[in-house]
Amino acid sequence: xxxxxxxxxxxxxxxxxxxxxxxxxxxxxxxxxxxxxxxxxxxxxxxxxxxxxxxxxxxxxxxxxxxxxxxxxxxxxxxxxxxxxxxxxxxxxxxxxxxxxxxxxxxxxxxxxxxxxxxxxxxxxxxxxxxxxxxxxxxxxxxxxxxxxxxxxxxxxxxxxxxxxxxxxxxxxxxxxxxxxxxxxxxxxxxxxxxxxxxxxxxxxxxxxxxxxxxxxxxxxxxxxxxxxxxxxxxxxxxxxxxxxxxxxxxxxxxxxxxxxxxxxxxxxxxxxxxxxxxxxxxxxxxxxxxxxxxxxxxxxxxxxxxxxxxxxxxxxxxxxxxxxxxxxxxxxxxxx
Ligand SMILES: NC(=O)c1ccc[n+]([C@@H]2O[C@H](COP(=O)([O-])OP(=O)(O)OC[C@H]3O[C@@H](n4cnc5c(N)ncnc54)[C@H](OP(=O)(O)O)[C@@H]3O)[C@@H](O)[C@H]2O)c1
Numbered sequence: 295x296x297x298x299x300x301x302x303x304x305x306x307x308x309x310x311x312x313x314x315x316x317x318x319x320x321x322x323x324x325x326x327x328x329x330x331x332x333x334x335x336x337x338x339x340x341x342x343x344x345x346x347x348x349x350x351x352x353x354x355x356x357x358x359x360x361x362x363x364x365x366x367x368x369x370x371x372x373x374x375x376x377x378x379x380x381x382x383x384x385x386x387x388x389x390x391x392x393x394x395x396x397x398x399x400x401x402x403x404x405x406x407x408x409x410x411x412x413x414x415x416x417x418x419x420x421x422x423x424x425x426x427x428x429x430x431x432x433x434x435x436x437x438x439x440x441x442x443x444x445x446x447x448x449x450x451x452x453x454x455x456x457x458x459x460x461x462x463x464x465x466x467x468x469x470x471x472x473x474x475x476x477x478x479x480x481x482x483x484x485x486x487x488x489x490x491x492x493x494x495x496x497x498x499x500x501x502x503x504x505x506x507x508x509x510x511x512x513x514x515x516x517x518x519x520x521x522x523x524x525x526x527x528x529x530x531x532x533x534x535x536x537x538x539x540x541x542x543x544x545x546x547x548x549x550x551x552x553x554x555x556x557x558x559x560x561x562x563x564x565x566x567x568x569x570x571x572x573x574x575x576x577x578x579x580x581x582x583x584x585x586x587x588x589x590x591x592x593x594x595x596x597x598x599x600x601x602x603x604x605x606x607x608x609x610x611x612x613x614x615x616x617x618x619x620x621x622x623x624x625x626x627x628x629x630x631x
Pocket of ligand 1 (some may be wrong): 441487505555
């Protein structure tokens with residue numbers, strides 16, 4: 295089968311088209327023929343070597359995708375031939391709290407990912423996908439969608455009338471926007487681009503702040519909420535945003551610590567304002583299969599569609615990764631097989 299591998303070192307130049315034998319499913323496994331994958335910021339972090347400098351190579355990158363079941367192990371019974379399925383990001387996290395061992399079962403690092411014509415996945419590590427979605431739309435869900443669902447619904451418990459801030463207009467942020475709107479929230483989006491802010495409004499955003507032309511976006515959030523602050527802030531910027539997220543938060547509000555787009559280490563973080571606000575800082579790490587299935591029910595019932603920026607053919611997978619690195623996208627970048 296055709297595949298891509300990170301070979302011989304880190305960096306986009308080390309993502310090489312190659313060949314591997316079609317994998318054979320074990321007794322409880324499923325063989326899927328891939329139809330589409332989507333890219334995440336994390337895929338770049340893996341390829342560049344800053345997520346896991348000790349990663350064993352060669353490795354098939356990319357965690358998220360959708361395929362069709364084409365063969366079943368002799369004891370596999372959860373799916374039938376022809377089903378459209380997605381692999382869950384953390385293969386061993388089915389429900390409840392995650393475990394330490396679970397972190398070594400994530401696709402695309404350290405396990406092989408899905409940028410290959412076929413993949414073998416344990417049947418427990420797969421979910422059915424909402425029928426109304428195209429392959430590309432469904433491929434957008436496993437990491438970005440589930441992370442946003444976890445932040446907004448499972449931990450954020452967003453309810454009608456809440457104010458939610460989402461940062462930037464990438465994959466996680468736009469899913470968070472859509473899920474927060476689904477729950478009746480007032481949603482504020484930050485972006486470096488006025489044009490992207492307009493597009494976010496067409497997805498339901500109520501208010502936009504350009505964090506490039508107005509770095510004091512936290513003050514804009516306070517003004518927009520009559521000084522009260524936001525109930526929930528999905529922090530995706532990390533180093534450059536966490537302090538401001540705390541300023542923009544209401545007393546008793548929650549920050550979902552999700553992203554590291556501007557770095558992972560926050561200088562000058564002062565604990566006192568967090569205490570004075572009784573802030574809840576909740577880190578998020580994608581989510582479980584139960585969360586994925588709950589999200590899929592909500593997406594199905596509301597015929598929600600993920601925001602897809604662009605679809606590349608499999609032959610241009612490396613171009614798609616370069617395009618992701620440029621950061622000009624709005625929503626998800628996908629690759630079609
Ligand atoms: N904890 C978890 O479980 C988890 C899961 C998924 C992702 N993540 C993390 O979440 C972050 C977003 O991932 P993604 O895949 O959604 O990324 P993405 O699709 O590549 O989104 C990138 C967008 O973020 C915005 N951005 C960049 N720097 C920013 C900053 N300093 N402040 C605010 N916005 C900024 C930009 O939007 P504009 O062009 O509109 O400015 C950029 O286009 C990454 O750090 C990723 O590692 C964490």
